[in-house]
Amino acid sequence: MVTAAMTGPLTNEPGTDEAVTNRAAVKPATAGDLSGGGSGSLLKVRGLSVSYRTRGGIVRAVRGVDLDVRRGEVTAVVGESGSGKSTTAHAVIRLLAANGGIDAGTVRFGRHDLTSLTERELRTVRGAGIGLVPQDPSVSLNPVKRIGEQVAEVLRIHRLATRRSAPLDAIAVLDQAGLPDAATRARQYPHELSGGMRQRALIAIAIAAKPELIIADEPTSALDVTVQRVILDHLQHLVEEAGTSVLLVTHDLGVAADRADRIVVMSQGRVVETGPTRDILENPQHEYTRRLLAGAPSLTTARFRARVASPPVAETPAADARAAGTRAVDEQAADARVVGEAAAPLVELRGVVKEFRLPRTAGAARTLRAVDDVSLTVHRGRTLALVGESGSGKSTTARLALRLTDPTAGHILFDGADVTTARGTQARQLRRRAQLIYQNPYASLDPRFSIGEVISEPLRAFKVGDRASRLVRARDLLGRVALPASVLDRRPAELSGGQRQRVAIARALALSPDLVVCDEPVSALDVSVQGQVLELLAELQADTGVAYLFISHDLAVVRQIAHRVAVMKAGRIVETGTAEDLFTRPGHDYTRELLAAIPGGRHRDVRKDLTSPPTNQPGN
């Protein structure tokens, strides 16, 4: 039987530390037994092809993929959305959507070919032999079951615990996964836990039966960077201790660089390059890999932001020259404008406070200070980035600046006028001069509108021009965001994520606003597209002198676009400064923590070691 062979040595005392250590000690012998002389590969995928049947015909998502995961090693599959990386990972345990199927290839795990097992045999591998850490912790736990039950379920399914012992074993596994106060958490429901804690619960589910292989599908991309690092550190620690192998799927080359022994680069369903991590990063052979490396915000030092009067600190002359070369003239013009108007800020927040009422507990009314005495200024033609983790109050601050929500205290000035309590006409004028770009371009465009209608909607709302002139304006705006005019009659669904975000940018610029609030504008996009959109934003700023209030949790992105950065934590601004200062000389501990959490840090260090004498650079 499949399970007997694979979990045999591991079934004793699930959830205890001894079992883990035993397991590690036993490993070499077991490895020899099971691999059958297969050069240390635990998982061997050969010629794997997967396709989906859709309305539009058959989509071949994965085409002839080969990959190996060796015992005790981490293999990262890297690629952009649609590259087939996630499909490959799911095809390994045959967890494909109902319309998906494996057309060809073998998936050798231990001594079995998983593609030829029956569904029943496969169930004994899933969970016990191979654990899965899914992508999005907010939806991957059953909302109506307690955390403890969900962990215990794995043990019960594979008969690793009795009905009696399962709850306690589950707590032990949760504890092992690094969930603080595991006994209490086990009795709670998913919605009562933070994203990071939920991901730990999911890791607990994956490791509960002590599998030999863990498939981690973008395990932390939905989490804050600092949480991301802690979780990945812990996962790494766990698998190292237990000698578990990991197939890590990620879009973030930085994460792969930090965590993987080997990297497999996928594009359009095929493996384009594979090799040891260091080789891939330092000596990429394939053109696509090079492009991916150049685009990864966490690994690159390219700058997109519009140049301003303050003397730039050129860290990497090459990158700056590249960015500057294309737009030298525009930037000079923008510089002039900026210098002239820098004295009077466009937007000013003075001691702004926003409190939310919390549900009554034990009779006492409580309030949450989401924004606590925040003061900031945004200048014309400049970009101020608000950086912080989820819940830090950065989005609320932006909503306050846009007057989409009322402050509890403090003042908001727009172009010198106090708009704190603006109503009616004044508020409407403010709407016209301040626009918003949302995070998710898939949700922020009305699917029933044509692109032309989407872009000209603000013009219609403010009754600017007639039909013909609005159309001309829409066409002009499309040109500015580098989309062909033929897009005008299409629907949002026909465009890619990056194209949609360009449309959203065009819409935001339709009324020639003074301020555009960008709420995580690139975090839903692929890395290579992120770079293009950031570059576009910088160009438009240089051309039009628009000011950006740029909200992001991603310091690597902020570094590319922002002139000034304000770091928020728990509703307060803990540090403000120019982007250069903040990144090279962070003053606050929290800023240093954020910087250290950017993935790809190890790789950057490696590069530094190779190319220049060590300096007292932060980053690790």
Added chain:
Amino acid sequence: MRGYVIKRLAQALGVLWAAYTVSFLVLDYLPGDPVSAMAGAGADSGQVDPAQIAELRHQYGFDKPVLVQYAEHLGKAVRGDFGDSVSTGRPVTSTLTEALPQTLQLTGAALLLAVVLGGGLAVSATYTTRRWLRQLLLSLPPLGVSVPTFWVGLVLVELFSFRARWFPAFGNDGLRGLVLPAVTLAIPTGALVAQVLAKSLLTALDQAYVETARAKGADRVRIHLRHALRNAALPALTIVGLLAGQLIAGSVVVETVFSRDGLGRVTAAAVTAQDIPLVQGVVVFGALIFVVANLLVDLVYPLLDPRIVVASARKARAV
């Protein structure tokens, strides 16, 4: 939790009050009043002494201003007194409470059948891996909703009473008499339950947590019953609450078709005879049943889904 219950109770009382008020206003606005109906019932021709009518109006209080009438009646209704039926002269409340058990039996049996059959249909349709079977099962609910209740009743009577002689065609005698009416009433109801549950089951089976369960090695039965069903039950439960109202309305048709005594028959008779106090009593009673059913549903929600109470509290925060 206590706040949640109090809020739902207050809402229920609000609905009852609104039902009473609206029915009062509508009935007041309609041409013809109970007294002329009563007089019409008393004498075959229209020759009734006007003085006698005036006397009756005074006796029932119809000569007072509308608002005063409303206040008086509401005051009585709160104490459970809806006046006397103008066609039988018996108190409305006792007429209704006598008819109620029959109808509760019928609707209760129908609801049970609807939930069991509808739920079973939905689960089998989503569980089967055979495409044709799933399509076939999923095409049944729309059919069940669209056939008229009285037609189903007549067909059942024809088949199982007149031809097979298994069940009686009419009357209130015992369990055997209950079968055909309950089945008739359960068909459209169960179809709606099946429709909604199948839809939400398919949605639930598409969720990421189901993939997590599959990755654990769970089999299809476990995934269906332990993971998807409980999440999918909420929309179906909402429908069941709403169907309580429809069942009362359906009992009018079914009790007429099968000549059963009950609230539906009383309603039909009261409307025909323009028995305004009785009609109003029926409206408020129907609203009461509806409100109680939905109150029960609201109270079951938090047991099924631990997020519900929190969600209602969170809404308050977003103000």
